[in-house]
Amino acid sequence: MTISTVLTQPQDLALLERSWQRSRDYGLLQAGRSDPRCLPPSALNQKQQQHELLLRYLRHSLPLFEQLQQGRHCRLIFADAEGTILFTSGDPHFGSKAQKMALASGASWHEQSMGTNAIGTALSEQKEICILGNQHFLAANQGISCSASPVLSPSGELLGVIDISSEAGEHGQDMMLTARLMALSVENALVMNHDDTHWILSLAPDAGSLQQPWSGIIALREDGQLLGANRSARHWLPELDLPAMLSDLRQGELTPVGSGLALLSRQPGRRPASRPAPEASSGLESTALKLMARCIPLLIQGETGTGKDHLVRRLHRQSGRAQGPLVAVNCGALPAELLEAELFGYLPGAFTGGSRQGRPGYIRAAQGGILFLDEIGELPLAAQTRLLRVLQEKAVTPLGSHAPEPVDFQLVAASHRNLAAMVTDGGFRQDLYFRMNGFSLCLPPLRDYSHDDFVRLVHTLLAELEEEVALDETALNLLGAYHWPGNVRQLKQVLEVAAVLADGGPITPAQLPELPNFEENAKAGPATGDLKSLADRLIVQTLDECGGNVSAAARRLKVSRTTLYARLKALKGN
Numbered sequence: 404m405t406i407s408t409v410l411t412q413p414q415d416l417a418l419l420e421r422s423w424q425r426s427r428d429y430g431l432l433q434a435g436r437s438d439p440r441c442l443p444p445s446a447l448n449q450k451q452q453q454h455e456l457l458l459r460y461l462r463h464s465l466p467l468f469e470q471l472q473q474g475r476h477c478r479l480i481f482a483d484a485e486g487t488i489l490f491t492s493g494d495p496h497f498g499s500k501a502q503k504m505a506l507a508s509g510a511s512w513h514e515q516s517m518g519t520n521a522i523g524t525a526l527s528e529q530k531e532i533c534i535l536g537n538q539h540f541l542a543a544n545q546g547i548s549c550s551a552s553p554v555l556s557p558s559g560e561l562l563g564v565i566d567i568s569s570e571a572g573e574h575g576q577d578m579m580l581t582a583r584l585m586a587l588s589v590e591n592a593l594v595m596n597h598d599d600t601h602w603i604l605s606l607a608p609d610a611g612s613l614q615q616p617w618s619g620i621i622a623l624r625e626d627g628q629l630l631g632a633n634r635s636a637r638h639w640l641p642e643l644d645l646p647a648m649l650s651d652l653r654q655g656e657l658t659p660v661g662s663g664l665a666l667l668s669r670q671p672g673r674r675p676a677s678r679p680a681p682e683a684s685s686g687l688e689s690t691a692l693k694l695m696a697r698c699i700p701l702l703i704q705g706e707t708g709t710g711k712d713h714l715v716r717r718l719h720r721q722s723g724r725a726q727g728p729l730v731a732v733n734c735g736a737l738p739a740e741l742l743e744a745e746l747f748g749y750l751p752g753a754f755t756g757g758s759r760q761g762r763p764g765y766i767r768a769a770q771g772g773i774l775f776l777d778e779i780g781e782l783p784l785a786a787q788t789r790l791l792r793v794l795q796e797k798a799v800t801p802l803g804s805h806a807p808e809p810v811d812f813q814l815v816a817a818s819h820r821n822l823a824a825m826v827t828d829g830g831f832r833q834d835l836y837f838r839m840n841g842f843s844l845c846l847p848p849l850r851d852y853s854h855d856d857f858v859r860l861v862h863t864l865l866a867e868l869e870e871e872v873a874l875d876e877t878a879l880n881l882l883g884a885y886h887w888p889g890n891v892r893q894l895k896q897v898l899e900v901a902a903v904l905a906d907g908g909p910i911t912p913a914q915l916p917e918l919p920n921f922e923e924n925a926k927a928g929p930a931t932g933d934l935k936s937l938a939d940r941l942i943v944q945t946l947d948e949c950g951g952n953v954s955a956a957a958r959r960l961k962v963s964r965t966t967l968y969a970r971l972k973a974l975k976g977n
């Protein structure tokens with residue numbers, strides 16, 4: 404996707420008219436209520452997890468927002484590509500009570516439910532947009548003004564928008580610029596911190612613009628393979644021979660390239676290449692890669708948080724299609740009525756409410772790369788039939804067209820649902836199931852990991868943390884005894900929290916956060932329960948074995964005496 408960086412003026416009447424027309428076609432009434440659809444907390448949490456890196460970088464850029472909008476009554480919002488708000492910050496007093504609720508996390512600002520608005524319209528038009536007061540379609544939203552700027556992934560997919568909303572009369576043009584700067588800084592952080600990044604190539608027309616948020620950034624692997632680029636660098640890519648440049652360029656020296664300048668630097672804090680890669684291929688992965696080389700579809704099954712998405716990204720990086728796009732589509736997150744249009748694309752005017760230019764669709768966007776259909780079990784039957792035809796004919800016919808267009812992509816599908824059972828129940832087409840299930844991988848839940856695999860994963864996750872941190876054996880054993888209903892996602896979060904609490908020292912049982920005890924899923928045996936009660940049992944047992952000597956027990960537990968006394972006091976209190 405390319406984005407115009409020219410500020411879209413509010414008087415872009417053609418764009419507004421298109422959006423108002425779509426709002427009417429969605430059946431909305433101007434005088435209607437502004438009640439956004441709201442996600443339940445579990446679904447919101449899942450979406451926030453999917454964007455956890457992006458949200459982390461957004462939080463890191465908050466000082467920029469605060470500095471630029473100091474004292475203004477406005478809110479900063481991030482909404483994902485479906486228009487769902489995943490993050491808000493800024494003036495908590497801005498807006499009426501209703502507006503506060505409508506601008507809260509979980510609310511959807513897709514045009515379909517909210518009509519013309521900066522978030523939904525920026526997503527539909529895929530460009531920066533400012534919607535002022537009465538330019539909103541719903542009268543109920545006309546008290547606010549908003550500016551939204553799209554955020555792209557390192558491979559150019561639309562991830563969502565950053566929006567700044569204020570009272571209608573208090574909206575300055577600088578808010579659009581702030582939203583754009585925030586979007587650029589988040590995009591740049593995503594490119595620079597791409598897993599595996601060893602080299603950063605900065606590009607700009609002159610030395611003064613180098614390393615500004617709007618200059619080009621390309622992330623490269625140790626061997627010069629492209630990992631990602633920000634939106635400015637994408638214009639330069641066609642004229643660059645990256646591996647050759649990597650051998651010619653000297654680190655830290657400004658070098659003329661085409662009509663501009665390039666600066667090569669090593670990613671700060673990048674660990675030496677000799678350190679084993681945390682994602683060394685397992686036997687299963689190398690089998691999957693061999694099959695992918697023959698374009699055989701893969702089906703990945705596993706509970707939530709077991710690492711399906713992570714695996715697909717690893718496979719993409721190691722596959723012959725690494726230079727091609729990885730287009731990830733969550734079939735469960737797209738509204739059913741939009742799914743076919745988004746997946747298969749459509750011609751201009753194919754249906755009322757569609758973008759005037761038509762859309763290529765995700766399948767064509769995956770040309771030469773991988774199409775990852777997550778939650779494939781949520782695909783409606785009509786879309787299943789269409790997808791089957793695409794796989795059989797290796798061609799896609801966009802909505803409104805009769806001319807099939809050849810496509811070449813690797814299909815990887817994933818589901819946490821039992822698809823075979825869905826086939827039996829008639830919820831999933833059997834022929835599609837067989838067609839896309841060339842090879843099936845099942846990712847085990849964390850509770851079924853062997854001790855060695857669990858320890859290996861813990862070390863991989865620790866190695867990914869920003870700061871190096873050690874984990875003592877008692878804490879490791881406690882973690883191993885827990886049943887991890889949220890799988891790798893949950894373990895990763897626990898380690899992140901514990902690392903912060905450890906504050907530079909090793910993680911000991913004292914730093915492990917309290918975890919929910921979903922007993923029904925717990926491992927059998929005496930070592931079940933939440934971490935806190937496991938830790939308490941261990942403390943009592945150790946103290947017993949040390950004959951009540953607190954100093955000896957603290958030494959054995961590898962915690963300070965003060966920590967042990969504090970735990971004992973809390974235990975007594977209970």
Ligand SMILES: Nc1ncnc2c1ncn2[C@@H]1O[C@H](COP(=O)(O)OP(=O)(O)OP(=O)(O)O)[C@@H](O)[C@H]1O
Pocket residue numbers: 449453455705706707708709710711712713714819863864891892895
């Ligand atoms: N092998 C791994 N190494 C390091 N991190 C991992 C690994 N597997 C998963 N993760 C991390 O765990 C979290 C959850 O993984 P992921 O999103 O891939 O799970 P999922 O099975 O796709 O979940 P869902 O079904 O809920 O979408 C992510 O933050 C991911 O980076």
